[in-house]
Amino acid sequence: MSVAALIVAAGRGSRAGEGIPKQYRLLGEMPVLARTLSTFLAHPGINHTVVVIHPDDRALYEGAIAVLPVPSATLLPCVHGGATRQDSVRSGLEALTGLNPELVLVHDAARPFPGPDLIDRAIGASGRWGAAVPGTVVTDTIKVIGERSEVISTPDRSTLRAVQTPQAFRFPLLLDAHRRAAAAGLHAFTDDGALAEWAGLPVHVFEGAAGNIKLTHPADFQEADRRSKGNTMAYLTRLGTGFDVHAFGAGDHVWLGGIKVPHDRGVLAHSDGDVILHALTDAILGALADGDIGTHFPPSDPQWRGASSDRFLAHAVERVAKRGGIVDHLDATLLCEKPRLGPHREAMRQRIAGITGLRLDQVSLKATTTEKLGFTGRSEGIAAQAAATIRLPEVNA
Incomplete structure (x- = not known):
């Protein structure tokens, strides 16, 4: 299967503060764009990569690719973008028409930490669905407000996802959608998934990655700079453990490791009762010395009734990131007679990796x-124990 990556690097990045466009600023000793490109160029599933740049940025672009560790034959000549992000993406797609790839991944240059696993999921999702975008669980309460800042509604967080890039599509579908939007005089789509929705394509959401941050504001660069210097910063390693148990009750399934597993019983729980994700959450919070799952998500609060436990685990990982830390390893053991873990183990591992960005x-x-x-x-209940290894900057210890 032929796969092309289209890196959008034509923006000005005014919210990131004064100076050169954010995609050319340094993280450590490497420009942001070079960090982003290096992941795609090294990925064995990417056959071609094209970068869309601003016409005024040719010298900055040449300087950025000059620091790439190894020149890549898969990197095509850059393409000039247009007045909007949508115009820039269409320019990149038109440049790929001669190669006619089966799939195309559209990624923002200002997301320098996509990770090979995320790219794998993007390729798989677009091959299966035709149009797919990565999304992460929303842990904050979201409010819809009116003109006078009054609250209009509070959406159910379980139905919300924060969308990232790379967004992945079958190439002919996305090219046709862009051409139709341009012919209709529409140029303001800031997200290819939204443009695909406008074109009538069903867009699916696959698991994003918590570490796939977008550099928008100056504070984002401070966090990214800490990450880019991870090999030279002084870190303290911490180990945390967690344990969770739930009694069986009436039902026909249990949630384990973020996967719905058929079973002849359910569990008695305030949330979805996923003992593996609960134990992992407590292990990470324990390594942070930051309370436990009940501290952050008290069972007395009705908003957590029936809640999906991926939100709890994502929250714990975000707490590590806010401390400038890194999650190194997660290990969980399920204790029960049934259901059997084996048939679902790999799906659970992939789900947990997706939630945590590992x-x-x-x-x-x-x-x-x-x-x-x-x-x-x-067979009265089910339990799990877990361990988490994290690193925290010594200055924050």
């Missing part, structure tokens, strides 16, 4: 019975 090899899942002993042995 690589698959940083997520371990195991299972054990208790030899018919205790409440798990009598």
Whole structure:
């Protein structure tokens, strides 16, 4: 399958403060654009990469690609963008027509930490659905407000996702949608997923990555700079553990590791009762010395009734990021007689990696019975224990 990456780097980035456009500013010793490009150029599933730049930025672009570790034959000549992001993306798509790739991934240059696993998921999702965008769980309460800042409504967070890039499409579908929008005189779409929706395409959401941050404001650069210098900063390693248990009750499934697993029982719980995600959440919070899951999501609060536990785990990872830290490894063990973990292990690992922004090899899942002993042995309930290893900057310890 032929896959092209289209990197949008034609913006001015005025909200990032004064100076050169943000995609050319340095993170450590490498421009933002070079960091972004290096991930796509190194990915074995990407056959061609084209960058769309502002006509005035040729010298900045040449300087950025000059620092790439290894020149890549998959990097095509850059293309000049237009007056809007939508125009710039269409210019890049038109430049790819001669190659006619099957899939195209559109990514913002100002997201320098996409990660190879996220690119894998983008390729897989677009190949399956035709139009797909990465999204992360929304953990904050969102309010819709009116002209006088009054609250109009409060959307259900379980139905919300914060959308990122790379957004992935079958190439002919996205090219046709862009051409139709331009012919209709529409040029203000800031998101290719929204343009695809306008064109009548069903757009699916796949798992994004918490670490795939977009550099928009000066504070974003401070956080990204800390990440880019991760190999030279002094870190303290911390280990946290977590444990969770729920009794079985009436039902036909249980949630484990973010996956709905068919079972002849359900669990008694205030939220969805996912013991694996609950234990992992507590392990991360424990490593932070930041309370436990009940501290952040008290069961007395009705808003958490039936809540999806991926929100809890994503929140714990965000707490690490806000401290300038890094999650290194997650390990969980399921304790029960049934259901069996084996048939679902890899799907759970992928789901947890997606929620946390980790690589698959940083997520371990195991299972054990208790030899018919205790409440798990009598099939009265289910339990999980977990460990999390994180690193925090020494100055924040």
